[in-house]
Amino acid sequence: MAFHIQQSLSGFIASDPQQSVTENGDARFYVRIGQPHFRHEYSGSFTALEPTFHDLVAYRATAERALNRLAKGDSFIAEGYVHTFQVERDGEVIQREEFVAKKIGHDLARTNYQVDRTHLDSSDTARDTEVKHEAEAAHTGSGR
Template sequence: MALHTQQSLSGFIASDPQQTVTENGDTRFYVRVGQPHFRQEYNGSFTALEPTFHDLVAYRATAERAIARFAKGDSFVAEGYVRTFQVERDGEVIQREEFVAKKIGHDLARTNYSVDRTHRTGLDTGVEREVEAAHTGSGR
């Protein structure tokens, strides 16, 4: 079976998270995110450049969890896709884009935290069995 991949985005939460509700009644998480950029110099050192800023959104359960867990300044890693859309401002139609995070978490390389595994209802036991079988060699 082919390896499934999606686009990813990493950076830092640059604004206070905002919670809204879509027309369908779904929870929506919105933040501005920053992406640091660096230039490698001839001597091998790196020079920090100005970060770029972008919109990030998440919906439904991912949005609810993100609202509860993220704050301005947090480093994150997200999986999802870029959505391009048009908006009208002052009579002019402009192109915008946002990263739609299907999955999002704190960046392990930049965040200290502990994991609470006492409530793991999201895992399907069939998936757990397949993973265990793959690791022990008793799978397909």
């Protein structure tokens, strides 16, 4: 089976998260995010450049989880896609874009935390066992 691949985005939460509700009644999460940029120098070192800032949104369950877990200053990694749209400002139509996060979480390389697994129930354990058996079968079937 082929990999399911989407666009990804990493950076830091630059604004306080905002919560709203869509016309359909779905939860919506909105933040401004920053992306650090660096220039690789001839010497092998890196020079920090000014970050760029962008809009990020999430909807439904992802929005609710993000609102509970993410705060200004957090480093994150998100999976999703870029949504391009037009808005009218002062009679002029301008092109805007936002990253729509379908999945989002803290960046492991830049965040210290502990994982709480007390919520695991028997169905999670059964699923994990099934995945382990499938992985073992694939490994054994590969002739290694």
